[in-house]
Amino acid sequence: MTTPLTLTPGRRPDGTARLTVGGEIDMSNAGSLADALDGGSGPLLLDLTAVEYLDSAGLSVLFAHADRLEIIATPLLAPVLTVSGLAQLAIVRGLGTDGERPPGPV
Numbered sequence: 729m730t731t732p733l734t735l736t737p738g739r740r741p742d743g744t745a746r747l748t749v750g751g752e753i754d755m756s757n758a759g760s761l762a763d764a765l766d767g768g769s770g771p772l773l774l775d776l777t778a779v780e781y782l783d784s785a786g787l788s789v790l791f792a793h794a795d796r797l798e799i800i801a802t803p804l805l806a807p808v809l810t811v812s813g814l815a816q817l818a819i820v821r822g823l824g825t826d827g828e829r830p831p832g833p834v
Contacts, residue, residue, distance in 0.1 A: 730755075730756045730757050731751065731754050731756045731757050732751045732752070732757075733749065733750070733751040733752065733753060733754045733757040733760060733761070734748075734749065734750040734751055734778075735747060735748075735749055735760060735761065735764045736748040736749075736750075737764070737822055740773055743806050744768035744770075744771050744772070744773055745768050745770065745771070745772045745773070746772070746773040746774075746775065747765070747772060747773070747774050747775065747776065748774065748775040748778070749774065749779055750778035750779065751778070751779065751780065752779070752780055752781035752782075753779060753781065753782045753783065753786030753789075754781065754782075754783045754785055754786060755783065755784075758786050758788070758789050758823060761786065761789050762789045762792070762819065765789060765792070765793045769796075770796065771795055771796055771797075771798065772793070772796055772798070773798050773800065774790075774797050774798065774799045774800070775800045776799060776800060776801045776802070776805060777800055777801065777822065778819055779801075779802075780804070782805055782808055782809075782824050784829070785813035787808065787812050787814060788794070790814055790818070791812075791814060791817070794814060794817040794818040795818075797818040797819070797820040798818070798820065798821070799814075799818055800819045800821050800822050801820060801821070801823055802822055802823075803822075803823060804825070805823075806823040809823065810823065814826065
């Protein structure tokens with residue numbers, strides 16, 4: 729059974745591609761996320777603020793695109809993004825408990 733996952737593409741006001749993800753990212757649906765990320769090139773703002781769970785299959789997909797990602801996450805995902813090392817490879821915002829958000833419109 730596939731875990732529900734929503735993928736909503738869009739653009740930031742500056743034209744940068746944006747992908748908003750909601751639900752849980754696990755081995756049952758990581759392929760859908762990979763397809764969405766593989767479908768573009770250049771910088772991508774990846775909004776994970778509505779993601780409630782991220783497992784190693786999802787992390788593998790993110791690592792494959794880390795060099796072009798700016799990730800917005802919540803403190804819920806902070807441990808997995810930090811311990812995995814992804815926060816060292818990609819720009820990751822919103823991991824603090826102070827509600828930090830990236831500057832400007834997203």
